[in-house]
Amino acid sequence: MSSQEWCGQVFTQVNWRGKKYHIQSNSYFEKEGDAQTTVPTVLLEDELWNRIRLGPDGLPTGKVTLLPGLFYSRLLHTELKPQEVDITKKELSDSWLYTIQFEGKRTLAISFEKNFPYKILGWEEQFIERGNPVVTKATLIKTMRLDYWTKNKNEFNYLRDSLGLQR
Structure with missing residues (x-):
């Protein structure tokens, strides 16, 4: 990172x-x-996203020792060390909700499809920073399968609109 x-x-x-x-x-x-x-x-928070996509049947639940994600650790300038977390996997009508409860009132909940390719549908992260609650939420709007590596010029900005992204 x-x-x-x-x-x-x-x-x-x-x-x-x-x-x-x-x-x-x-x-x-x-x-x-x-x-x-x-x-x-130990389990890495950053590896969970790939494990979901590869096959969520083997995702751990319960009390787990986990190394927090590099982005979160960087953002809050926290020491990168393993911690005990509590993980749950809840079945919803058309998806799974995988929730990690960290030390210090941080929660990460990842929603993903029940069936292959186990597309990640969204996530929500909550934590306290300087006494204030911080919430980050992402929801999948649309996907497109295309040769994205050739679409790196301004002439392809219209694709952002196709994906529902703001300019």
Whole structure:
């Protein structure tokens, strides 16, 4: 995960080597600087999205040790370390709702189709930052299968409208 901000660059990388994850972080923030650490092999929040799409039958539930997502950790400048979470998987009429309850009043709920290709239909994340509730919500509007790598010029902006995206 890398992040470019107005005043500098941050880069974090997680590599699995043997029985541990090796984490390398490089930051322009003086207090953070460059750091390397290891954590035991645990479930990664960032891997859950792929596991849902590949086949959600094996998704863990209950009390699980999990490494929080790199984006969240970066956004809130939290230490990247495993934590105990509580995970539930609830069957709805036409989808599944996979909910992770983290330490510190953070919740991530991911909605996805019951059948292959297990399309992610949306998600909602809630947490407290500086005493204020923060909610991020995303809902799938439409998908298109096309050769997106050739659609990288302004002449293809009309595709944003086709997807229901704002300009």
